[in-house]
Amino acid sequence: RMETDFNPMELPNNTGFEEDSDYTDFEGTEVKDMRLEAEAVVNDVLFAVSNMFVSKTLPCAEDVAYINVETRERNRYCLELTEAGLRVVAYDFDQTDDRLQTPYHETVYSLLDSLSPAYREVFGNALLQRLEALKNESQS
Numbered sequence: 001r002m003e004t005d006f007n008p009m010e011l012p013n014n015t016g017f018e019e020d021s022d023y024t025d026f027e028g029t030e031v032k033d034m035r036l037e038a039e040a041v042v043n044d045v046l047f048a049v050s051n052m053f054v055s056k057t058l059p060c061a062e063d064v065a066y067i068n069v070e071t072r073e074r075n076r077y078c079l080e081l082t083e084a085g086l087r088v089v090a091y092d093f094d095q096t097d098d099r100l101q102t103p104y105h106e107t108v109y110s111l112l113d114s115l116s117p118a119y120r121e122v123f124g125n126a127l128l129q130r131l132e133a134l135k136n137e138s139q140s
Contacts, residue, residue: 038065072118
């Protein structure tokens with residue numbers, strides 16, 4: 001029998017997640033807050049861009065947050081974060097342009113990868129360094 005990392009059949013029934021927990025707002029419990037999600041996105045990739053922060057000017061809500069990012073090429077973008085993913089909504093901080101029809105990206109990595117060659121290089125180098133460190137740990 002082949003070993004797998006994850007077998008959904010082995011999960012206990014009481015995983016602690018309630019059905020449709022994202023929709024229990026009226027009870028005042030467990031709502032996915034996009035501002036928290038946006039902060040996590042920023043913390044994840046800040047090292048690979050010139051500047052990145054959650055907008056304090058544009059309104060954050062349970063279903064949307066805005067992130068300002070300046071790439072290492074000095075290009076500025078305002079990103080919209082929703083359940084659909086991330087997309088560019090303007091080419092400057094704290095702006096939205098309704099005429100802009102940019103595609104959604106599932107991850108911030110994929111979005112930044114498409115916008116910034118310098119991001120791609122820095123992120124790739126960080127990944128290589130991490131892999132080297134893991135390799136050295138396993139050999140010692």
